[in-house]
Amino acid sequence: ETVLTQSPGTLSLSPGERATLSCRASQTVSSTFLAWYQQKPGQAPRLLIYGTSSRATGIPDRFSGSGSGTDFTLTISRLEPEDFAVYYCQQYGSSLWTFGQGTKVEIK
Amino acid sequence: QVQLQESGPGLVKPSQTLSLTCTVSGGSISSGNYYWSWIRQHPGKGLEWIGYIFHSGTSYYNPSLKSRVTMSVDTSKNQFSLKLSSVTAADAAVYYCARDPLDGYGHFDYWGQGTLVTVSS
Numbered sequence: 001e002t003v004l005t006q007s008p009g010t011l012s013l014s015p016g017e018r019a020t021l022s023c024r025a026s027q028t029v030s031s032t033f034l035a036w037y038q039q040k041p042g043q044a045p046r047l048l049i050y051g052t053s054s055r056a057t058g059i060p061d062r063f064s065g066s067g068s069g070t071d072f073t074l075t076i077s078r079l080e081p082e083d084f085a086v087y088y089c090q091q092y093g094s095s096l097w098t099f100g101q102g103t104k105v106e107i108k
Numbered sequence: 109q110v111q112l113q114e115s116g117p118g119l120v121k122p123s124q125t126l127s128l129t130c131t132v133s134g135g136s137i138s139s140g141n142y143y144w145s146w147i148r149q150h151p152g153k154g155l156e157w158i159g160y161i162f163h164s165g166t167s168y169y170n171p172s173l174k175s176r177v178t179m180s181v182d183t184s185k186n187q188f189s190l191k192l193s194s195v196t197a198a199d200a201a202v203y204y205c206a207r208d209p210l211d212g213y214g215h216f217d218y219w220g221q222g223t224l225v226t227v228s229s
Contacts, residue, residue, distance in 0.1 A: 035215035044204055044219035045155065051213045088155060092214025095168055097145070097157040 002027050004089050004100035012108040019076040021103045023089035028069050033092040036065055036074045039102075040085045048087075049074065079105070110134040112205050112220035119226050120199075126192040126225055130205030131185070138163040138183040143208040145216065146179070146190045148201040156201075160208065161188050200227045 003026040013019055023034070031052040037045035047056040049065035052072060062077040076083055084107050089100040116128035130144070137144065143160040150156075159169035161179040169177045173192070181188040192199060202224050206216040 032212065033214040035213070037216075044206075044222050045216075046219075047215060047217050050215040050217075054213075056217065090155070090215065096170065097147075097214065097216075099155040099157070101154040 001096060002029060002091055002093055002098055004091060004098055006087075006089060006100035006103045008103060009101075010104045010106060012106050013079055014108045015079050015081055017079050019074075019079055019083070019105055021074040021076075021087055021089075021105075023067070023072040023074070023100050025070040025072070025091060029072070029091045029093060031068050034065075034067070034072050035090045036063075037088045037090065038083075038085050039088065045088060076105075110207065110218045112207065112218055114203060114205050114220045114223040116223060116225075118224055119228060120195050121229050122196055122227055123194055126190070126195050126199060126203075126227075128190045128203055128205075128223065128225070129187050130189070130220055131187050132207075133186070136183075137181060137186050137188065141210040143210060144181070144188045145206045145208060147204045147206055147216070147219075149204070149222070150201045158190065158192075158203075195227050197227050200225060 005024045007022045034052045036049040039045045048059050053065045064075045066073050086102045086104045088102050111133045113131045120126045145160040146158040161167040161181050167179045176193045178191040202222040204222045206219045209217050
């Protein structure tokens, strides 16, 4: 099983700042199979990025993804008030889907 | 617009079987190639994939839960279901149903709102 480790656990930033979230895999992940989700309290996760860098339908272009191998990054170029939430990375491999433990982006 | 909605008891006794159903609207379960999955989230924790079922009934489960999980599909009702046997307090979580569009990217594009299951006598 591929374990995904996200860092930092919590990111304290102000609106308008840039957020950089990391997701590190315990073994190589195909870039095709790396996704990011946003989750707000009391809501289901929402797909943001799939295939490492493709934005899902309706996702603004301030969200971008990058990476390869075992290191992947989600970047939010300028934080809007609605972006403060928890973010999860997810990978698929060997018929198994696994998720990172999440990074909380909170208002500083 | 595809929508998924979980339903089932919010309280299950220890050692009993948890049973949940996901009703899909805005699209037919059997109309295309999708994996219909169950995912759970322990309170304040991350997400754990439980398993998926295909419209044909083919299923695959997370090895960590495989011995206790059964999934089924009812295409006539546009529903799929989860049964988790011999539950303990460790099975208390929010349970989500979700769809993998089988577009080659292994992600979940639609999710239900989630249903909280408590395990207590």
